[in-house]
Amino acid sequence: MISRRDFLQASMAASALVGASGFGNWSRLAAQQALTQDQLLQFDTFGNVSLIHVTDIHAQLKPIYFREPEVNIGVGEVNGKVPHVTGADFRRLYGIEDGSPNHYALTYNDFSALGKTYGKMGGLDRVATVINAIRADRPDAILLDGGDTWHGSYTCYHTQGQDMVNVMNALKPDAMTFHWEFTLGSERVNELVSGLPFDSLAQNIFDAEWDEPAELFKPYKFFERGGAKVAVIGQAFPYMPIANPGWMFPEYAFGIRDENMQAMVDEVRGMGADVVVVLSHNGFDVDRHMASLVSGIDVILSGHTHDALPEPVLVGETIIVASGSNGKFVSRVDLDIRDGRMMGFRHKLIPIFSDVIAPDPEVAALIDEQRAPFESTLSEVLGHTDSLLYRRGNFNGTWDDLICDALLTERDADIAMSPGVRWGPSVLPGQAITREDLWNVTSMTYPKAYRTEMSGDFIHTIMEDVADNIFNPNPYYQQGGDMVRMGGLGYRIDISKPQGSRISELTLLKTGEKLDPAKNYVVAGWASVNEGTEGPDIWDVVETHIRNKGTVVVEPNTSVQVVGA
Amino acid sequence: MEFTRRDTLALGLGAAALTVLPFRVAASADDKIAEFTGGADMKSEGITLTAPEIAENGNTVPITVDAPGAASIMVLATGNPTPGVATFNFGALAGSQSATTRIRLAGTQDVVAIAKFEDGSFARAASTVKVTIGGCGG
Numbered sequence: 267m268i269s270r271r272d273f274l275q276a277s278m279a280a281s282a283l284v285g286a287s288g289f290g291n292w293s294r295l296a297a298q299q300a301l302t303q304d305q306l307l308q309f310d311t312f313g314n315v316s317l318i319h320v321t322d323i324h325a326q327l328k329p330i331y332f333r334e335p336e337v338n339i340g341v342g343e344v345n346g347k348v349p350h351v352t353g354a355d356f357r358r359l360y361g362i363e364d365g366s367p368n369h370y371a372l373t374y375n376d377f378s379a380l381g382k383t384y385g386k387m388g389g390l391d392r393v394a395t396v397i398n399a400i401r402a403d404r405p406d407a408i409l410l411d412g413g414d415t416w417h418g419s420y421t422c423y424h425t426q427g428q429d430m431v432n433v434m435n436a437l438k439p440d441a442m443t444f445h446w447e448f449t450l451g452s453e454r455v456n457e458l459v460s461g462l463p464f465d466s467l468a469q470n471i472f473d474a475e476w477d478e479p480a481e482l483f484k485p486y487k488f489f490e491r492g493g494a495k496v497a498v499i500g501q502a503f504p505y506m507p508i509a510n511p512g513w514m515f516p517e518y519a520f521g522i523r524d525e526n527m528q529a530m531v532d533e534v535r536g537m538g539a540d541v542v543v544v545l546s547h548n549g550f551d552v553d554r555h556m557a558s559l560v561s562g563i564d565v566i567l568s569g570h571t572h573d574a575l576p577e578p579v580l581v582g583e584t585i586i587v588a589s590g591s592n593g594k595f596v597s598r599v600d601l602d603i604r605d606g607r608m609m610g611f612r613h614k615l616i617p618i619f620s621d622v623i624a625p626d627p628e629v630a631a632l633i634d635e636q637r638a639p640f641e642s643t644l645s646e647v648l649g650h651t652d653s654l655l656y657r658r659g660n661f662n663g664t665w666d667d668l669i670c671d672a673l674l675t676e677r678d679a680d681i682a683m684s685p686g687v688r689w690g691p692s693v694l695p696g697q698a699i700t701r702e703d704l705w706n707v708t709s710m711t712y713p714k715a716y717r718t719e720m721s722g723d724f725i726h727t728i729m730e731d732v733a734d735n736i737f738n739p740n741p742y743y744q745q746g747g748d749m750v751r752m753g754g755l756g757y758r759i760d761i762s763k764p765q766g767s768r769i770s771e772l773t774l775l776k777t778g779e780k781l782d783p784a785k786n787y788v789v790a791g792w793a794s795v796n797e798g799t800e801g802p803d804i805w806d807v808v809e810t811h812i813r814n815k816g817t818v819v820v821e822p823n824t825s826v827q828v829v830g831a
Numbered sequence: 832m833e834f835t836r837r838d839t840l841a842l843g844l845g846a847a848a849l850t851v852l853p854f855r856v857a858a859s860a861d862d863k864i865a866e867f868t869g870g871a872d873m874k875s876e877g878i879t880l881t882a883p884e885i886a887e888n889g890n891t892v893p894i895t896v897d898a899p900g901a902a903s904i905m906v907l908a909t910g911n912p913t914p915g916v917a918t919f920n921f922g923a924l925a926g927s928q929s930a931t932t933r934i935r936l937a938g939t940q941d942v943v944a945i946a947k948f949e950d951g952s953f954a955r956a957a958s959t960v961k962v963t964i965g966g967c968g969g
Contacts, residue, residue: 477893477931507887508963519893521883731964742884743961765939 301367303623307399312612313602314492316404317543318397321412321569322591322689324446325422325430327633329386329620330691330706332592333377333656334574339761339831340551342739349550349573349588360576371594371617372574378654381694384619388593390433391625391633392618396596397437398626404600406491409439410498412569412589413547416458417446418689420705421640426454429636431462436629441465441487445503445510445547445570449711452515456482467500467545469530474519485530488539494603497539499530499563501546503570505745509735511712513797522552522742524560531562540606543567549746550588557581564608565599570746572658572688576615585611592691594618644702649812651699653820657690657707660736661749661759661828664820665690665707669804670753671820672811673790677717677801680774681725682753683791686732688746699812708792708805715792715801723783726769729757734765755781755825762830775825860909860943867905867918867945873955878904880944880956889936889962897929898946898954904930905947910940938962 340350351359353373362368370380371387400407415434416427427450434442441464448455459466459482469485472478479485486499504522506515531542541564546553549570557566558581566586574590578599589597595615602610637644657663666684673682690707693699720728728750735745749759756773772781781787792804812818878898886892896904896919906916919930934942939961946954 474887505885508885512887519887521885521887525881728964734961735963738961740884743959745885 301619301622303395306616306619306622307396309400309403309598309600309614310612311403312600313610315494315496315541315601315603316400316407317565317567317597317599317601318400318407318409319412319567319587319589319597319599320393320409320593321547321567321589322414322572323390323411323430323593324414324418324591324689325416325709326388326419326592326691326706327390327421327429327433327636329389329392329618330592330594331377331381331386331694332388332594333654333658333692334372334374335658335660336374337660337828339660339737339828341737341761342741344551344554344741348575348579349571362576367619368576368617371619372576377656377692378694381692385621387620388618389620389625390437390593391627391630392620392623393593393596394437394626394629395623396616396618400598407598408441408489408491408496408498409437410543410545410567411439411442412545412567413442413444413502414446414569414591414689415442417449417710418706419709420644420702421637423705423709423711424640425636426450427458431458432636433629433632435463436632439464440489441467441498441500441545443468443500443502443545443547443569444471444483445506448506448515448518449510450514451711452517455515459483467498468502469499469526470504470520470523471502472519472521472523474517477519480518485526486534488534488537492603494540495538496541496543496603497534497537498543498545499527499534501527501544501548503547503549503746504552509745509747509795511795511797514711522548522556524556527556528560528562531560535562538606541565541601541603541608546570549741549744550586551741551744552746553586554579554581555741557584557586565601565611567597567599574615578611578613585613587613589615591689644700646701647698648701648704648809649699649816649818651693651697651818651820652695653818654692654695655699655703655818655820656692658688659748660686661826662751662823664823665692666751667753667820667823668811668818669708669792669808670751672808673715673792674753676807676811677715677790678788679717679754679790680776680787681720681755681789683728683789684751684753685793686736686748686750687793688748699818701809704805704808704812708808710793712793712795712799713803713805714794714799715790715804715807716794716799717788717790717801719786720789721784721786722772722781725755725781725787725789726772726783729769729772730766733759733768737761737768738765752825756827757825758827758829760830761828771827773825860907860914863905863907863915864943864945867947868953871951871953873945873953875955877901877948877954878944878946878956880942880958882942882958882960884959885961885963886936889938891933892936892942892960893931893933894942895929895931896944896946896956897927898944898948899928900948901928901946901954902949903947904928905945906932906934907943907945908934908936908940909943911935911937936960936962
């Protein structure tokens, strides 16, 4: 008799084959310029339950360019494992042909050229088409939103998330979990969550005062599908009050709480769940670690770290699905649930090529309606760029180089700091930079660009602290962002060292001198998590800078030396 | 990240204190443990310590200890200037041998809980709680 474990591995291999052949086909067809919607949606319906996963949309209603990272280093047990594989290595791993649409969608190389060939990705009207097609195959498919939905654009900021709520509601999700949503402030979050026509799930959102589960967020929800009881447990981003301003939502406490996750899995199993799905905003490495510690989870739909993987990762008997960000991808996962167990699965990461997938007219009209009051402001051209502007990568990206340059220039500072967030679409060389583009990489509810003095020693302490939040070998101590971007400062980082000894050779670039630990420097930055931070809004600082430049050129950044990876 | 000048100074001092403290503090925590156990061996089973991996607020970190059948449980914050936090004693009529409290942590450190059982045996659990500047979450 085949054990459950063997069965999973067998179906994993089958899934890989389906994935590989699918990928090969797309590549060839793309070479012939014949990519079609039918090919992107092709899927032999399997089993009796379908899950649809979207996550980390960051309020991108319209198609965007989004360059995947070149540098994404894994530490400890995950060194060299996905999602810490990039570029050509990633393509070899999954059998993706160079120059193919999936090369463009999933890796960073030749992004500017391929972006012109294959066009923008995403757009919630295209996502709606894909969801509708899956529902045509399986009318009761469960649509799950992993969060970071109500944050990240001009319109989302000015409507306090209402534009996203309106459009997502039209897609009819079955449940959602959270992260940046909380930066709208707890009052607004409570208001929006209370009005949602679906469930808000998080087993790890607690009342801060009493350390009891918060009433507004249910730990799990049962769905009866295809004769099976499907339990979906929510997991919000664990480190919200640390990575984001806790003073904006002081009533709530978070944390990984894997002991409570185990208790919830046991509880739903006790109530007759045939399959347990976790809708997670942990980040991939935290999910992989949690899967090794908590038993009884069949599927983790993973969000937060913006990884897009063409195949699920298997940990014990748990599959982990990573569905990318900014609306670039939708994951479909079909499950065969029988006799109270997951007997097999079929998976596809569906890339949303916006020129191939037809927009759903109803949702397209709804999106236009949200944007109409802001359209002239959004489309205003601030300047042009000769360089590719992108953000993702562990240490720097050209968008943040530009933002740091704006801080140094406009705020007359020695050193600039820009937060290592992972959201923010790209702009191709030769394109205009619109106000919408700028807000896509700066929009947030704590945008003040501070200017202060810090000692060399304290700057070093901050960098060590942030580096440990990314490169601590224990995933549970990672927060899932990238390294703080430094303007005007060069340094060397040894990933393999412990906190306090990773960062060295701090150099003030404008003089070439080593940073003096005892001396004070003028530092300009933004996105401080402290209440009462003062200064102009970051988007105004950068807009002024872009207007003054006219055309932006960002030279390659060679100021960070990385070793020990 | 924290950036205001006032907090900057506070953190700078905290970091400086941390670099000095561990040696002296570790010795002090070890003294406390030796005093409690009399140098006896400690098992790793039979006691559960629940603490956050990263503190949301280092000034008030919720922890729970649970050791079925324990007569008493000692909790230590090994990196604090005064590592002793509390010793919970359970009477014969106690319904469970579990306690929850909040503790203040001076910086990233190990929180240690040691249970003493009726038969004179001991069990130990430890958890690293990180106190971080934060910010920059993606």
